[in-house]
Amino acid sequence: MCSALAEPGRPSFFTLYSQGLALADEIDDFIDLWHEGAGSQAGNVALYEYLGLTRDEYEVWVLDPDVLPQILIARRDSRPLPEVMKEYLDELLVAAHASDSATIKALRSWLAKR
Numbered sequence: 001m002c003s004a005l006a007e008p009g010r011p012s013f014f015t016l017y018s019q020g021l022a023l024a025d026e027i028d029d030f031i032d033l034w035h036e037g038a039g040s041q042a043g044n045v046a047l048y049e050y051l052g053l054t055r056d057e058y059e060v061w062v063l064d065p066d067v068l069p070q071i072l073i074a075r076r077d078s079r080p081l082p083e084v085m086k087e088y089l090d091e092l093l094v095a096a097h098a099s100d101s102a103t104i105k106a107l108r109s110w111l112a113k114r
Contacts, residue, residue: 012052
C-alpha cells in the first residue's frame with residue numbers, strides 16, 4: 001500500500017500515480033478507503049473525484065483498468081481523452097486476443113458516445 005495513504009490531506013491517487021509515487025494497482029487501496037468512509041469525510045465526494053479522475057476518465061478506467069497510462073498521456077500532452085483512447089483502441093485491435101473482445105467492444109461504445 002502506498003505510504004501516502006495514511007497521511008491526512010494526502011494527494012489523490014492520480015496525482016501520486018502521475019508523479020510516479022503510486023503504482024496502477026494501488027488504486028484499489030484508495031477505493032477501499034473511499035468505501036470505508038474516506039469519501040464521506042471529504043464531503044461525500046464521488047469516487048471518481050476522490051481518485052483524482054474526471055467522470056470520463058473514470059468511465060473509461062472502469063471499462064479497462066489498463067488505461068491509466070493513456071489518461072496520463074492525455075493530461076500530460078493536453079490532448080482530448082477520446083483522441084488518446086482512439087489510438088489505444090487501434091493498438092489494441094492490432095494486438096487483440098480473444099480475451100480483449102469485451103474490452104474492445106466497450107471502448108468502441110464509449111468512443112461512439114463522444
